[in-house]
Amino acid sequence: MYRTTPPVIRLSDYQPPEFLIDHVQLRFELDAQQTLVEAELSLRRNPAATRGDGDLRLDGEQLELEAIRLNERALTPAEYQIEDAHLRVRRVPDRCRLWTRVRLNPSANTALEGLYVSGDMLCTQCEAEGFRRITYFLDRPDVMATYRVTLIADPARYPVLLSNGNPAGDEGRLDDGRLCVHWDDPFPKPSYLFAVVAGDLRAVEDRFETASGRPIPLRIYVEPGNEDKCEHAMRSLIAAMRWDEQRYGREYDLEVFNIVAVSHFNMGAMENKGLNVFNAKYILARPESATDTDFAGIEGVVAHEYFHNWTGNRITCRDWFQLSLKEGFTVYRDQEFSADQGSRGVKRIEDVRLLRARQFPEDSGPMAHPVRPDSYIEINNFYTATVYEKGAELVRMQAHLLGPERFRQATDLYFERFDGQAVTTDDFVACMETAGGIDLTQFKRWYSQAGTPQLDCADRFDPATGTYRLEVRQHTPATPGQTEKQPLHIPLALGLLDAEGRDLPLQLQGETTPPAPGTRLLELRESVETFVFTGLAEQPVPSLLRGFSAPVQIHYPYTDAQLSFLMAHDSDGFNRWDAAQTLAQRLLLAMVEAPGTPVPAPFLDAFARALADEAADPALIAEVLTLPAESYLGDQMSVVDVDGIHRARQTLAAAIGSRLRAPLLAAYERTRSADAFDLSHASMGRRALGNLCLGYLVRAGDGEALALAQRQFDAQQNMTDVIAALRMLVETATEAGEQALTAFYQRWSSEPLVIDKWFALQAQSHRVDTLARVERLLAHPDFSLTNPNRVRALIGAFAGGNPVRFHAADGTGYRFLTDRILELDPLNPQIASRLLYPMTRWRRYDPGRQQLQRDQLERILEVEGLSNDVYEVVSKSLG
Ligand code: B3K
Ligand code: ZN
Secondary structure (H helix, E strand, O other): OOOOOOOOEEHHHOOOOOEEEEEEEEEEEOOOOOEEEEEEEEEEEOOOOOOOOOOEEEEOOOOEEEEEEEOOEEOOHHHEEEEOOEEEEOOOOOEEEEEEEEEEOHHHOOOOOEEEEEOOEEEEEOOOOOHHHOOOEOOOOOOEEEEEEEEEEOOOOOOEEEEOOEEOOOOEEOOOOOEEEEEEEEEEEEHHHOOEEEEOOEEEEEEEEOOOOOEEEEEEEEOOOOHHHOHHHHHHHHHHHHHHHHHHOOOOOOOOEEEEEEOOOOOOEEOOOOEEEEEHHHOOOOOOOOOHHHHHHHHHHHHHHHHOOOEOOOEEEOOHHHHHHHHHHHHHHHHHHHHHHOOHHHHHHHHHHHHHHHHHHHHOOOOOOOOOOOEEOOHHHHOOHHHHHHHHHHHHHHHHHHOHHHHHHHHHHHHHHHOOOEEOHHHHHHHHHHHHOOOOOOOOHHHHOOOOOEEEEEEEEEOOOOEEEEEEEEEOOOEOOEOOOOOOOEEEEEEEEOOOOOEOEEOEOOOOOOOEEOOEEEEEOOOEEEEEEOOOOOOOEEEEOHHHOOOOEEEOOOOHHHHHHHHHHOOOHHHHHHHHHHHHHHHHHHHHHOOOOOOOHHHHHHHHHHHHOOOOOHHHHHHHOOOOOHHHHHHOOOOOOHHHHHHHHHHHHHHHHHHOHHHHHHHHHHHOOOOOOOOOHHHHHHHHHHHHHHHHHHHOOOHHHHHHHHHHHHHOOOHHHHHHHHHHHHHHOHHHHHHHHHHHHHHHOOOHHHHHHHHHHHHOOOOOOHHHHHHHHHOOOOOOOOOHHHHHHHHHHHHHHOHHHHOOOOOHHHHHHHHHHHHHOOOOHHHHHHHOHHHHOHHHOOHHHHHHHHHHHHHHHOOOOOOHHHHHHHHHHHO
16 A cells, blocks of 8 residues: 655645745766766845745755755754755855755666666756756746856767757866866756756757847757758758747747757657757658658657747746646647648647547546646646647637737737746736737636536527527536536637538627628637527528637537538538548447448548549548547547447448548559658648558458558658558558568667557557567567657557557456556656556446456555656546
């Protein structure tokens, strides 16, 4: 049994810090086993502090304190105390300099938080609370300081020494031959943005000239041999820097901008000031070894981390409850950036697909929390789809309510008002209110209220008066700890279509402005609201929540015919896609209920029509023709029928493949491109559509299609095509699949990022023997529990990306995951906790599976010395 319950941190307990740190001098003697860190903190009592006993309490974990001085004087043991995760110095003066020397062992740091070893290099990860594993400090984001850093290391091992800010002065050599380098960061920053990297690294260089004409050298540092894989990341960085100047008037501020790609990293990347550290997955790419999805990921993440320089670094969070202040806004910014680089419509669909797949389930499950949470045990558990993706939707709604010009004025005001400060989401919204001239008091409930609002719509057309009444009811289901919900301020974009599919002119009753055709933004505020449109000659078909104008679920009793009609005619691309998804979802759920349900001809006709639309963006057509995921279909059922959903989806895919054979083959041929390595949006779209078509054909058991897949695999061109073909071979043809897997491994065995794909693809296979294979792969020489990418590729892909095999009715999947979590927790609690997610929603399954999952969750809870990360998720899930 877990003995002491870890403390709960609450927003309502927030207190300003008793001390501030204005400046920090750090000196590192870097070594993989023994690193010495000397820190001199210039401290002063915070005039805004409301309480304090005169003692200074600094955070520190896993540090060996060797020496401590206050204002140059060594402290006696009576003057300080080391409590479990704190250093307490008694009675310090209002202004002082505290100097400490601590020793750490980076090579023993498997949690990858603080200073750790990745391959042959040393690197850091400090967000959220990793700096306290480097030195004793006020490790909280509302303490912002300038830093001067000295790095000393053996140049044979670590010829490149990097930290935040600008290089300061010449590199030098100490008498013992060690290299000594200085960095200066003039911008006050919270400790979570601190970074150090040391290694034998190669730089890929370019340069960017800012709007005001300052040339900025840009360097991407990689391990030797990877220099030829940085072009796309560099191009994305330059595009992001330009975009932030043009769209937000934000210029880069330091003299250099550095990025380092590392192979052991807990998440995607980290926005450390002037020194972004990246999971190699989000930097390294060439078309023969990375997929189009990888390229899009790189573009988005490089931009995201760069954008943090203003939204996160120059203006940061007062406390971790405000995480969405920087994450929600920065995700919104990277979404808009990517929309401008490729297709806006397709990007919106991808973003909403992700929101529905990840955030909606989170918001209706045991870990549901508001965008600004009120409490946490372990903050690392709150880097969630809610804080990030729903947070981005809240910014998007405000941008929508203000319109582009006022939104820009509001962000200008935000940057002007809060530069150099640590602030709150309320501060952000206040800028929206001031510049927008609107009252967002009610809107702010979006930040504090968890759960996905449900909108129930009903309508009535009165031909006698030509009026159309639309009634919208909103309600938000209860979430853990929040049973009472209040109505939200919801922007609802809609259009009304005539019988030809054209947008009708819209005029609300009582309005004097002339009716305008197109989309209209309604604002909901009450639990029930009725909107009366006048001057209509015929019963319209409503197109609701255009562009997904709010993160809600909308319900309207559409007939299948109306959905097909919207799919064909809606002027809103998002709603055309959404209508197609709803149609497919309905059919699939009917097939789950009644397995013999035939596939209706109109469904296939609509599919064929979309396929034949050669004028449309192939990426968009691919989105329209992609069936909803198994997990998403499960979310729509009161009890998830794991096997029924899998069967229905396979059956429908096979039916599409056999009944639309000719048009699918034609589309496949049409989308093959002469330049397999082209990375334009158009080429990526063609590959997506082509592989989707081939996949349907293969699932129908089509021999010719399987031969095409084999040929596509053998051609070994773009990785997008190779991986798609490999997946088809593995799923269908045992012998050819095995051979292809072997060939693929041999070809790519020296490229870890490609080998991750090899692991993931096998873990996601629908074949019945997949778990046995995954267990065998645990013993593969390339598998390692200490590399998060590998863990995600094998264990994460199985548990999170293979519902039918993970949720096997005999509970073997659950037991497997639990065993792995218990092995991982002592090594890397963040990764262990993340892997748990698929089991937290046990209540959604049948009684047998519920019991099996609960048994495993309880088994975890019984382990002594569990991390706070895993404890929090398991205990809340059992709740
Ligand atoms: N800010 C980091 C995430 C840090 C996660 C710490 N557990 C990456 C990002 O959102 O840009
Ligand atoms: Zn971020």
